[in-house]
Amino acid sequence: MKYIDEYRNPELINKLCASIKKIADKPYIFMEVCGGHTMAIQRFGIPSLLPSTIKLISGPGCPVCVTDTSYIDHLTALAQLDKTIICTFGDLIRVPGSYTSLDKAKAAGADIRVVLSSLDALKIATENPKQNVVFAAIGFETTSPGTAVAVLEAEQMNLNNFSILSAHKIMPPAMKAIVEDGVKINGYICPGHVSTIAGSAMYEEVCRDFGLGCVISGFEPLDILHSIHMLLVQLKNNDPKVEIQYKRAVKPNGNKKAKKIMDQVFVAVDGKWRGLGSIKRSVLKLRPQYYKYDAEHQFSVSFKTKEPDKGCICGEILKGKKSPSDCILFAQNCRPENPVGACMVSNEGACQSYFKYHQYGK
Numbered sequence: 001m002k003y004i005d006e007y008r009n010p011e012l013i014n015k016l017c018a019s020i021k022k023i024a025d026k027p028y029i030f031m032e033v034c035g036g037h038t039m040a041i042q043r044f045g046i047p048s049l050l051p052s053t054i055k056l057i058s059g060p061g062c063p064v065c066v067t068d069t070s071y072i073d074h075l076t077a078l079a080q081l082d083k084t085i086i087c088t089f090g091d092l093i094r095v096p097g098s099y100t101s102l103d104k105a106k107a108a109g110a111d112i113r114v115v116l117s118s119l120d121a122l123k124i125a126t127e128n129p130k131q132n133v134v135f136a137a138i139g140f141e142t143t144s145p146g147t148a149v150a151v152l153e154a155e156q157m158n159l160n161n162f163s164i165l166s167a168h169k170i171m172p173p174a175m176k177a178i179v180e181d182g183v184k185i186n187g188y189i190c191p192g193h194v195s196t197i198a199g200s201a202m203y204e205e206v207c208r209d210f211g212l213g214c215v216i217s218g219f220e221p222l223d224i225l226h227s228i229h230m231l232l233v234q235l236k237n238n239d240p241k242v243e244i245q246y247k248r249a250v251k252p253n254g255n256k257k258a259k260k261i262m263d264q265v266f267v268a269v270d271g272k273w274r275g276l277g278s279i280k281r282s283v284l285k286l287r288p289q290y291y292k293y294d295a296e297h298q299f300s301v302s303f304k305t306k307e308p309d310k311g312c313i314c315g316e317i318l319k320g321k322k323s324p325s326d327c328i329l330f331a332q333n334c335r336p337e338n339p340v341g342a343c344m345v346s347n348e349g350a351c352q353s354y355f356k357y358h359q360y361g362k
Helices: 004-008 010-023 035-043 069-078 102-107 118-127 144-157 171-180 192-198 201-210 221-236 256-265 288-293 314-318 328-332 350-357
Strands: 028-032 054-058 084-088 111-114 132-139 162-168 187-190 213-216 242-244 266-273 277-286
Touching: 004 010, 004 221, 010 221, 028 035, 028 221, 035 192, 035 221, 069 084, 069 102, 069 132, 069 162, 084 118, 102 111, 118 132, 118 144, 118 162, 132 144, 144 162, 144 256, 144 288, 162 266, 162 277, 162 288, 171 201, 171 277, 187 192, 187 201, 187 221, 192 256, 201 213, 201 242, 213 221, 256 266, 277 288
Parallel strands: 028 054, 028 187, 084 111, 084 132, 132 162, 187 213, 213 242
Antiparallel strands: 266 277
């Protein structure tokens, strides 16, 4: 298939759904670990096409949602420094910290700018040589190569006023942590964009250690349904493995050049995930030779992080233990324009996706 309408063909969808229904003769639970999949699943009404024996749950696939509160507190503290510009992706700007958010700090006078890439932040640094520019570096394997390139470019230019505050994360450690935490699933629908960079090989350990099938999926209705069908066939054959459904974009070894740049600039360390706590070797930090571009090492700021609202169950939602409709705050006043937790901020967050396409959005 070559065109987008083929991946939304009703006849093909009905045939695939009939096959899924035939195979799924007992309960199965599959988790998607990609915010893009979470949004697509709700947007296209995928759960309504599936038999009642299949349950889809959302995992920690939205990079905004898994950004720990302390990171927002750190950024807003940096924003208070004189002659400092904070550059951030737009979907991070409304994530609530312990006491404020980036958009509120901007309204109070801080110089905070929305950018589309790390290279945009680098350009701002070259245009403002007397100010320190800090790029809020978040995202999984999809965005971390771009940040690595910006660091290398800054080094080549001998730029002294550019730095990053890294909250980049890698996916497999979180997938392992979820299973180790006791979440019962029968297989993973693996992220497409992340896998385009990292390849399918990175899921082999998850499959081997936990006996869970991993299928890398595209983002159209037929992609997602086909991935579910592939997982079901694995289960029926008692043959869990890593498979690529999204073959038009993903290769087993991924993008070798992008991975090489990542490895050159970053090293995996233990780090915090919102709602999941500290996960070993899951966060990417700059290697010591690049500390010149690490805001954490360049600027000394103090900040306090308080415990999240007791009514917020973002952690349980990110683990797939609860759904957005279980959240008291969600039902009462947590809306995209008034987010209490990060899951309601991003378009890829489980709560906002649910809000948009279910009764709360009406």
